[in-house]
Amino acid sequence: MPKIKLExxxxxxxxxxxxxxxxxxxxxxxFTVLVGPSGCGKSTTLRMIAGLESVSSGEIFIxxxxxxxxxxxxxxxxxxxQDYALYPHMDVAKNMSFALRLQxxxxxxxxxxxxxxxEMLGLTDYLHRKPAELSGGQRQRVAMGRALTRNSSTxxxxxxxxxxxxxxxxQMRAELAMLRQRVQKNMIYVTHDQxxxxxxxxKIVVMHSGHIQQQGTPEELFKKPANKFVxxxxxxxxxNFLDTTITQSGDQHYLEGxxxxxxxxxxxxxxxxxxxxxxxxxxxxxxxLYFDSxxxxxxxxxxxxxxxxxxxxxxxxxxxCNGQKLMVxxxxxxxxxxxxxxxxxxxxxxxxxxxxxxELAIG
Amino acid sequence: xxxxxxxxxxxxxxxxxxxxxxxxxGPIALMFINSFxxxxxxxxxxxxxxxxxxxxxxETALCDILPYEIDxxxxxxxxxxxAFMNSLIIALVSTVxxxxxxxxxAYALVRFKFMGRDTVSGTTLMVRMVPPAVLLVPVFxxxxxxxxxxxxxxxxxxxxxxxxxxxxxCLAGTHSGIILIYIAMNLPFVIWILxxxxxxxxxxxEEAARMDGAGPFQVFFKVVLPLIKPGLAAAAIFTFRIAWxxxxxxxxxxxxxxxxxxxxxVNNMSEFNVEWGVIMATGVLLAIPPIIFTxxxxxxxxxxxxxxxxxx
Numbered sequence: 001m002p003k004i005k006l007e008x009x010x011x012x013x014x015x016x017x018x019x020x021x022x023x024x025x026x027x028x029x030x031f032t033v034l035v036g037p038s039g040c041g042k043s044t045t046l047r048m049i050a051g052l053e054s055v056s057s058g059e060i061f062i063x064x065x066x067x068x069x070x071x072x073x074x075x076x077x078x079x080x081x082q083d084y085a086l087y088p089h090m091d092v093a094k095n096m097s098f099a100l101r102l103q104x105x106x107x108x109x110x111x112x113x114x115x116x117x118x119e120m121l122g123l124t125d126y127l128h129r130k131p132a133e134l135s136g137g138q139r140q141r142v143a144m145g146r147a148l149t150r151n152s153s154t155x156x157x158x159x160x161x162x163x164x165x166x167x168x169x170x171q172m173r174a175e176l177a178m179l180r181q182r183v184q185k186n187m188i189y190v191t192h193d194q195x196x197x198x199x200x201x202x203k204i205v206v207m208h209s210g211h212i213q214q215q216g217t218p219e220e221l222f223k224k225p226a227n228k229f230v231x232x233x234x235x236x237x238x239x240n241f242l243d244t245t246i247t248q249s250g251d252q253h254y255l256e257g258x259x260x261x262x263x264x265x266x267x268x269x270x271x272x273x274x275x276x277x278x279x280x281x282x283x284x285x286x287x288x289l290y291f292d293s294x295x296x297x298x299x300x301x302x303x304x305x306x307x308x309x310x311x312x313x314x315x316x317x318x319x320x321c322n323g324q325k326l327m328v329x330x331x332x333x334x335x336x337x338x339x340x341x342x343x344x345x346x347x348x349x350x351x352x353x354x355x356x357x358x359e360l361a362i363g
Numbered sequence: 364x365x366x367x368x369x370x371x372x373x374x375x376x377x378x379x380x381x382x383x384x385x386x387x388x389g390p391i392a393l394m395f396i397n398s399f400x401x402x403x404x405x406x407x408x409x410x411x412x413x414x415x416x417x418x419x420x421x422e423t424a425l426c427d428i429l430p431y432e433i434d435x436x437x438x439x440x441x442x443x444x445x446a447f448m449n450s451l452i453i454a455l456v457s458t459v460x461x462x463x464x465x466x467x468x469a470y471a472l473v474r475f476k477f478m479g480r481d482t483v484s485g486t487t488l489m490v491r492m493v494p495p496a497v498l499l500v501p502v503f504x505x506x507x508x509x510x511x512x513x514x515x516x517x518x519x520x521x522x523x524x525x526x527x528x529x530x531x532x533c534l535a536g537t538h539s540g541i542i543l544i545y546i547a548m549n550l551p552f553v554i555w556i557l558x559x560x561x562x563x564x565x566x567x568x569e570e571a572a573r574m575d576g577a578g579p580f581q582v583f584f585k586v587v588l589p590l591i592k593p594g595l596a597a598a599a600i601f602t603f604r605i606a607w608x609x610x611x612x613x614x615x616x617x618x619x620x621x622x623x624x625x626x627x628x629v630n631n632m633s634e635f636n637v638e639w640g641v642i643m644a645t646g647v648l649l650a651i652p653p654i655i656f657t658x659x660x661x662x663x664x665x666x667x668x669x670x671x672x673x674x675x
Contacts, residue, residue, distance in 0.1 A: 083673035085567035099575035
């Protein structure tokens with residue numbers, strides 16, 4: 001039995017439909033990440049589950065109970081907000097115990113719970129500070145603590161790390177991952193950051209313009225993206241897309257595009273046989289292009305290096321192949337110079353093929 | 364650094380400051396000093412600061428509550444104690460009610476979507492534009508003739524039997540009648556002030572409270588209200604002072620038993636004699652409660668109440 005089930009969930013603002021019949025199931029103790037660009041409807045979905053946003057049509061089930069008409073307090077969910085949303089007139093302890101105090105729990109129980117959670121989050125020294133006296137990371141921790149003090153079955157996170165600076169975000173992400181191992185609860189996490197999604201999720205749900213594009217484990221989504229959007233969204237640097245035509249000369253099939261002509265091996269030929277037309281989109285991850293000046297022209301792409309972004313051990317080359325922009329990842333010590341034309345071997349096993357009309361993955 | 368900026372001030376700067384201080388403190392000082400003078404000294408105007416101080420004016424003003432016999436007075440005409448209580452009841456009750464109604468109305472206008480919200484929001488302040496004098500005649504008529512309970516009815520009879528008096532039981536001449544018109548007068552402005560405070564309360568806070576299991580009233584009283592305390596304090600000062608100082612409506616709507624201090628003061632003027640000393644003494648006494656109230660309420664005005672709530 002799925003813990004939370006969304007059935008044909010739809011959201012309309014007036015005549016504008018922002019969420020189109022979402023169907024989604026989340027198992028118990030599963031970490032689900034809703035990811036997508038801004039305005040894709042991921043936050044709206046979460047807020048509808050939380051009960052902060054009304055449901056236009058469809059239904060939400062929690063433990064097989066239809067909840068879409070219930071108030072948030074009747075759904076037993078805890079939520080962490082993007083902007084922390086701490087009560088500024090209460091100190092940390094009061095903030096974390098607000099829900100328990102509303103439930104009129106015994107004082108002893110509340111104190112024990114605060115003690116337990118503040119130890120878990122390293123907040124014991126700050127219990128009597130007001131939110132204004134805390135740093136961003138501490139505030140975020142309090143916000144999480146506030147959710148943790150409640151014994152909710154499900155935790156909702158609405159972009160909880162997006163307000164932190166890069167270093168703190170990495171640190172909090174790791175803490176969240178560790179926390180997740182200790183607290184075996186159902187968690188739904190919304191983010192636009194695909195790295196957060198990849199690192200934290202048991203299941204990623206990629207959303208785009210109010211539709212679910214694909215759902216699955218991070219690995220599934222990375223290796224077998226269902227369509228061009230998912231392929232381009234997950235992974236940094238993003239996948240390169242090249243307009244390509246399938247051509248044939250004699251027995252040989254070629255992937256031919258502007259400035260390159262790749263000879264297909266047997267497996268690739270088989271995959272191409274599923275294509276709906278000769279015109280396809282070829283997707284190559286920047287990490288699947290190998291710098292190899294000796295590679296034969298029929299298995300490589302020549303790229304003119306426009307820019308090199310040094311990141312440390314790796315560099316990202318931004319190159320140009322007859323007007324098409326390509327990104328390549330390579331070791332920083334590779335001797336290259338801007339303006340050079342370099343040859344990169346294509347790993348045919350790792351290419352992605354998409355239909356040009358439907359943008360769905362082929363093969 | 365501070366010393367150098369002080370040195371560089373132009374003399375004209377000090378002239379302006381001194382002028383402002385004189386304008387602000389002068390009348391109050393004058394009132395305070397004159398309240399300790401005999402009428403003769405006040406009217407002669409020659410003595411200035413050199414005079415024989417007396418508390419006789421205060422004795423006259425407070426004649427109905429002083430425990431001892433006052434030598435210079437054979438009859439206590441001035442009922443300051445009673446008027447003071449009236450003022451206090453009217454000002455406090457109308458302030459509290461205005462704030463209670465005002466904060467809820469403001470919250471509804473800011474947060475709830477309903478038909479005509481913008482119109483209501485826009486017109487609340489327009490009501491405030493109507494001068495009280497314009498209200499006086501219709502309200503006087505209504506309070507005296509319309510909002511009445513017949514003395515022959517059960518309730519009216521009961522009230523007349525209990526409290527005495529003659530005629531129908533009307534709003535005019537009661538505390539409630541004055542309180543009601545003060546609430547009506549102050550409410551638009553209070554709503555308007557509080558709206559701007561409520562708008563600043565981040566919506567996520569209310570959502571967080573709802574997620575924590577708070578109902579609409581708990582959200583309002585436990586999260587929103589503590590955060591708009593500065594607004595409530597500002598509105599309270601404003602409302603209290605208007606209710607405390609108001610003369611025109613109170614003079615028309617009060618009777619002998621419900622008149623407030625400002626009306627009492629004017630009673631000291633007759634066509635034959637203006638008792639300046641007593642007027643000044645009553646004025647000083649009148650000024651004390653609002654000062655205390657303002658000092659107390661302004662402590663609640665702290666900026667940055669919502670600091671740390673949300674990012675940004």
